[in-house]
Amino acid sequence: MNKKNKQGVLLVNLGTPDEPSVPAVKRFLSQFLHDKRVVDMTRWLWCPLLHGVILPIRAPKVAKLYQSVWMGEGSPLMVHSQRQADKLAQALDIPVALAMTYGNPSLLSGFQALMEQGVDEVIVLPLYPQYSATTTAAVSDGLTLAFKKMAVIPSYRLIRDYHQHPLYIKALADSVRRSWQEKGQSDYLLCSYHGIPQRFADNGDIYPLHCQKTTQLLQLELGLSDEQIGMTYQSRFGREEWLQPYTDKTLEALPNKGIKSIDVMTPAFASDCLETLEEISVECQALFKEHGGEVFNFIPCLNDDDRHIEMMVELIK
The missing domain is CATH 1.10.287 (Helix Hairpins)
Structure with a gap:
């Protein structure tokens, strides 16, 4: 890192409504x-x-x-992202600002908050472990739009992805082991990733390759067989084909294959949000049990877990 410039970090997540109205x-x-x-x-x-x-x-x-x-302090995604930013600032002892690609706080306000603290070199960390044009590239587009409104722009570096970073894999594995210690190990560990249209992958988006690599490394770290772990894609929208296998269809089918207890985690999400707390923990749990499943253990996102923050510190350094 260049000692001459004052550095700061811009943590970026997708975004959330200002209120649940x-x-x-x-x-x-x-x-x-x-x-x-x-x-x-x-x-x-x-x-x-x-x-x-x-x-x-x-x-x-x-x-x-x-x-x-909704939490007392606001949207879950906002609350967890802000806690990450606060812990990261403490660990690095440099300014850290939070911004969202959509909604508030905006990317522009995030840069302005850092520059008001004298920062002239920014490390931008999108909170997407696996790269996709729909997420990480959208952050890059947003940076360009923000810069158009600034008289002076800082130098910056964008961390593109961290889908196979050893500390990220260890943090995920630790969260699984904690769940096993508290609730016991289920028959199957399901890694559910946010989906994208299949057409995007056909056109070159490397997102599914990153998801597969994360799952493979997690399987190795946990010492699981192919019969004990799997990966699916959730949150599809519209009528066209999305990445498969689909999370909901898989959960419907697993009990018929003799898998009655499952642990479910969402490695593409750095913070718990609507897609994890409602879609997975509530809707998908109900679906699994409707089709004969008995035990459904939701493993929370890494959020502001110390191991997660350690990984971010390592990435930035």
Whole structure:
């Protein structure tokens, strides 16, 4: 690291509504789903569909789901991300700011917060272990837009991914072992990753390769056989084919294969959020038990776990 410049860190996550209300959810989803990295449909087709059909129907449903997981301090994703930023600042003893690709605090405000503290060299750490054009590249696009509004931009470096970093794998493995100590080891460990359309992977997105590598390394670290661990993709949207196998379909099928108890973790998420706390822990648990499953243990994200922060410190150094 260059000793001449004052350095800082910008932690970036996807984003969250400001409050669990329909207008706030609509604002957030509108910004998120307008990004061509996320939905690449022709604008004249997509925009009327988004504003005329999708947002009016989805926003009230999603707002209710957010209300079910909202914490006293705010959205789970925001609370956990802020705790990560605070712990990281303490561990590194340099300024750390938090920003979101969509919603608040914005990427622009994150850079401004660092520059107000005299920072002129920024390490940008998107909280996505596995690279995807839909997430990490969207952060890069957002940085470019933020810089257009700044008279002076800092020098910066972007950490592209950390899907196979030894300390990341160890942190994941430790979280599994803790769950086993508290609740006992289940028949099967399922790693559920956020999905993307299959077409994106066909066009060169390396995300599924990174997910596969993370799962392989975790399997080795935990000493599990191929029959004891698997990976799936969740959160598909729309009618086109997404990465498979699908999490929901897998959970429906496992009890018929004799797997009645499972541990489920979400290695693509650095912080617990709606997709982990509601979709996996509530919806998917109900689905598994409806189809004959008996024990469903949800393993939380790494959040502000000390091992997770140690990994971030190592990455930044």
